Amino acid sequence: MLKKYPVFIRGVKICFLFIFSLSVLFSYKNVHASSSSFNVTLVTSENQLKGNVGYFNLLMKPLAQQELSFVLNNTTSKSVTIDMSFFRATTNQNGIAVYDSESEEKDNSLKYNIEDYVNIPKKEITLAAHSQEIVKASVRMPQNASNGILAGGFSFKEKNVEKHSEASKGVSITNEYRYVIALVIQQNTKTVSPQLNLNEVKAGQVNARNVIEANLQNIAPTYLKNMNVTAKIRGVSQSNLKYTFQNSEMKMAPNSNFDLAVPVSIQGNMTNQTSKALQPGKYHLSMEVYGVKDAEGRYQTTVNGQTVKYEYKWNFERDFEITGEKASKLNRSDPTVHYKEPINWLMIIGIALILIIVLLIFLIFISKRKKDNHKQNDE
Known part of the structure; x- marks a missing residue:
């Protein structure tokens, strides 16, 4: 939940390379941000389904393990350090499938978390100016995940991105360029109905x-x-x-x-x-x-x-x-609501009744005291 009046605004411009064209779900084309310092492509595997669609869609046998390869290319005249990570597919608050769920709780229906079956030996890669490097990851198929798919995405993000601040306005803007390559693994091609x-x-x-x-x-x-x-x-x-x-x-x-x-x-x-x-x-x-x-x-x-x-x-x-x-x-x-607490009439009536009762008791006491004083004077 965001604070009511944020003092510091972090604007993030994310350029996704959703090299992800799942025919039953998406239809993305390769996109390269002109301001990005690097780009990423994948090396297609032999057991790739639906041809070279720009993401890993692998048919794997139970307990099979497979190596995945990516080509990282530095397009600038200076060295670039890239962080590589992997996240399972989740759904964000806008109803969009995303791959940045590091802090998200696992859904209680999730039997096999694909994050547990993906290994990245080298998570930080430094590329020299105008250089290229092949990086590896591996994935293992759970034994009993016979129905449906397991899905996630490899994220490649430049480390130590330069921040641009406007001190007079109290604003800090970070330009962050991230490439995501999806990974979908399955043991068969049977259709599974969403529930x-x-x-x-x-x-x-x-x-x-x-x-x-x-x-x-x-x-x-x-x-x-x-x-x-x-x-x-x-x-x-x-x-x-x-x-x-x-x-x-x-x-x-x-x-x-x-x-x-x-x-x-x-x-x-x-x-x-x-x-x-x-x-x-x-x-x-x-x-x-x-x-x-x-x-x-x-x-x-x-x-x-x-x-x-x-x-x-x-x-x-x-x-x-x-x-x-x-x-x-x-x-x-909510800053858009000019809110006034509703009047609690029951409380007001209750307090009023208490005051009236106290006042009556006080008046009865004063009256009785006067009568007692008057009787003493008559005696």
Whole structure:
């Protein structure tokens, strides 16, 4: 979670070489950033599926081990140091399969973590000016991973990237160029169907903005591509509260989950605008999800005015509740909400009653004391 008022902004420009054209998922072309100090290509293996598609898609036998080769090329007149790493495929908060999940928790459906089966002997490589070097890695196929795929990506990132700061504005910008080459391994080419679950639904924040998060989980060892998600949330306690979300091009990695964020507050930059406070109470979520485009698919819907068919469809319904304490906490930390704590009339009435009772007791005491004094004077 980001801090409410960041003092220091880190802008990161990442140039991905997603040399990844998984025919059931992606269609990337080789891309080289003109400002990058190096580039990377792979050496195709004999057991490569679908030809030279720019990423490793390997058919391997149980317990088989294989060496992978990459060609690193320094395109500059100075030496360059490159960090090489590997991460399993995960799904980020935008619903995109990524390969930078070092700090991400493993999904509870993940039986075989590909990170445990990949070895990189040399993780730091220094290339002399205008030089080239072949680097190695190895991968081993688990014995019983007979269904579906294991997926991850090799990341190549320049080390000690120069930072450019603007002291007067308190801004630091780092230009970071990263190349990613995907690795997909499988024991057979049988099709595995994605399986989508809806887990917890709760209030939260993304970039210090109030959202309602619905955790989606793909528990199958296969990519879920072309996700077309429509989410509608309505207030049960307050029927005038309605929030919606729609995205027709999302992709989930195998055995992964992410929090789909339905906006409550205004997103992005604001000009003289404020968001309405998140209200506590009971809500209901309705979600419709299509997956995997197919001209012969059983399910169809309209996308940008065009009829699109899909192989899979899921419908989810879920009731959930946002407590007053949670709503107050989120509203206070959302800079777009001019939030005032709601008046607690019950507390005010309770305090008033206590004061009235104390006052009555005091008046009764004073009255009794006067009567006692008057009686003593008469005697």
